[in-house]
Amino acid sequence: MxxxxxxxxxxxxxxxxxxxxxxxxxxxxxxxxxxxxxxxxxxxxxxxxxxxxxxxxxxxxxxxxxxxxxxxxxxxxxxxxxxxxxxxxxxxxxxxxxxxxxxxxxxxxxxxxxxxxxxxxxxxxxxxxxxxxxxxxxxxxxxxxxxxxxxxxxxxxxxxxxxxxxASYTGDDALLEFYNIEQLSRIEDVPSLIISLQSHLFDGALQMKNLLSDDFFALLRKKKLKKIIIIEAAPEDNIAIPRELYNHALNYGLEIEFCSGSELIKNGLPLNKKSFVVSSRYHINLLYSMLGIAGIAVYGNDYYKNKHESIIDMGGGWEVINQENIKNALYSWLSFNDYEDMDKSKMESIASAKKSLFSNIIDNTPTMSxxxxxxxxxxxxxxxxxxx
Known part of the structure; x- marks a missing residue:
């Protein structure tokens, strides 16, 4: 066929x-x-x-x-x-x-x-x-x-x-991997702050500069986070990290690592259950939510707001915030650790519907138009x- x-x-x-x-x-x-x-x-x-x-x-x-x-x-x-x-x-x-x-x-x-x-x-x-x-x-x-x-x-x-x-409503096709998602990750020995920001939605480089300050590094260390992983989920996300900032983070015992979308596909998502994610990218939110990792979803327009809020409808628990509030939201998490848990049963239910839909398509027995x-x-x- x-x-x-x-x-x-x-x-x-x-x-x-x-x-x-x-x-x-x-x-x-x-x-x-x-x-x-x-x-x-x-x-x-x-x-x-x-x-x-x-x-x-x-x-x-x-x-x-x-x-x-x-x-x-x-x-x-x-x-x-x-x-x-x-x-x-x-x-x-x-x-x-x-x-x-x-x-x-x-x-x-x-x-x-x-x-x-x-x-x-x-x-x-x-x-x-x-x-x-x-x-x-x-x-x-x-x-x-x-x-x-x-x-x-x-x-x-x-x-x-x-x-x-x-239309049927079975969520994103990535839910096909709901029962296999941990096999598509790579275990990290230490917890990390994982950042994935789109520079074409807003000034990601400026956001990064505003975030990565001495106070912020100190809070990360207090939280026992050992690494910052910057994910480039698409080529336009590329945000340069100045060498002096990289060295400054090392002085706080924090390593900064860069990971491309291609690496995520081929090697898996970096996974430590105590990591925290801040992302404007929809699928970074969805997949880490499927893994049960806490995070904050960032939007710069209504298109992305709708996308991130749809993950809540699928059982995700991330707070969805405007890009102007990234710093306050992160500082709040670092200080108080307040975030909603994922509704695993809800996500499992919709993932099951997705699997069933694909099984019917493959068997050539879907409900026709x-x-x-x-x-x-x-x-x-x-x-x-x-x-x-």
């Missing part, structure tokens, strides 16, 4: 690459499964030398090629889109894996979904979408009809469920959104 997994992969984002690896693991349980991957870049991060194919597979590339044909305001025809499929393999199913890439922040991905839907309809194969974050969304009845015409539409947060009420958008309807979506 030839399976095409489509996702926001290849760009070095830890969360999206983690989802990809989780879905590959599930599909690898099938007999004679050949896995193809469509991503917006070729830099896939795969663990355990996973065997996937990226040639003659990429719907992102199909969309970009079609977009060139719209120069000068020209509309795409059904024949042009059908002809674009000739460069692809013939797949047995298409699966849009989870993530927050099909929404009004990147509206041309609505066209991506419609293009893949047209391929599925022409070849009479199922098309699945799981763990999607559709917020913020465009209030467009055509888009709702498209989502509801997929063989499966599954979302990860309440706002997305509000947009598509008929109730709508059936026409090729003409999908074409209208492509022409409206491919240029946005």
């Amino acid at each position: 030839k399976i095409n997994l489509i996702g926001a992969v290849g760009g070095g984002n830890f969360g999206d690459e983690f989802i990809l690896n989780s879905c590959i693991t599930e599909y690898s349980k099938m007999n004679r499964a050949t896995i193809f991957v469509s991503g917006f870049n070729d830099g896939l991060i795969l663990k355990n030398n996973c065997a996937v194919i990226t040639e003659k597979t990429n719907f992102f590339q199909v969309m970009m090629n079609l977009k060139k044909e719209t120069a000068g305001g020209l509309y795409l025809s059904f024949e042009q889109i059908a002809a674009s499929f000739e460069s692809l393999e013939t797949f047995d199913l298409i699966h849009f894996i989870g993530g927050g890439y099909i929404n009004s922040l990147w509206p041309n991905n609505y066209a991506l979904l419609a293009i893949a839907y047209m391929y599925a309809k022409l070849h009479e194969i199922p098309i699945y979408a799981t763990g999607l974050g559709l917020y913020p969304f465009v209030e467009d009845e055509k888009l709702q009809d498209l989502f509801e015409s997929l063989s499966v539409i599954d979302v990860r947060d309440k706002e997305s469920k509000y947009f598509i009420p008929t 109730t709508k059936n958008m026409s090729l003409e309807g999908a074409l209208a979506i492509v022409n409206e959104y491919i240029v946005k």
Whole structure:
């Protein structure tokens, strides 16, 4: 069976690459499964030398090629889109894996979904979408009809469920690893403060400079934390640590370690049950919550606020704070150690629903869609959104 997994992969984002690896693991349980991957870049991060194919597979590339044909305001025809499929393999199913890439922040991905839907309809194969974050969304009845015409539409947060009420709601696809999460970590001998801040949301370097002061180092030492681990969960998170600051931390008995998203995929998340995490990255929050590690979730806009709050809905216990309050929140934890525990039973329940959904997909027995958008309807979506 030839399976095409489509996702926001290849760009070095830890969360999206983690989802990809989780879905590959599930599909690898099938007999004679050949896995193809469509991503917006070729830099896939795969663990355990996973065997996937990226040639003659990429719907992102199909969309970009079609977009060139719209120069000068020209509309795409059904024949042009059908002809674009000739460069692809013939797949047995298409699966849009989870993530927050099909929404009004990147509206041309609505066209991506419609293009893949047209391929599925022409070849009479199922098309699945799981763990999607559709917020913020465009209030467009055509888009709702498209989502509801997929063989499966599954979302990860309440706002997305509000947009598509008929969707199943089994949380993020990373929950596939709920029962395996400790095997995807590496044990640290000493507890650490783990920091993962996105510098494109706010001035992460300035936040770091404000945090890493003498008073802060003294509190960390009093808390018996021995290390600061800075996680680069995506390439744009890279925050330089001046050598003098690194040496200053050593004077307090604190080592500063840097860890990339690629290292997390290949070697596992650094784990000590007494560590504490401060992160603006959604999947750092989710995975450490799955591990039962305390932390603070930081947001810089409503998109990330919704994402972090959705983890609370899944059973997470981290406080969700605006980026302006990072220092006060951390000092509060260092001084009083007040944080909510994770609701393990709630997270286990939703993880079980996620596993069940994937089992039904793999067995080809999911609850099918109730709508059936026409090729003409999908074409209208492509022409409206491919240029946005």
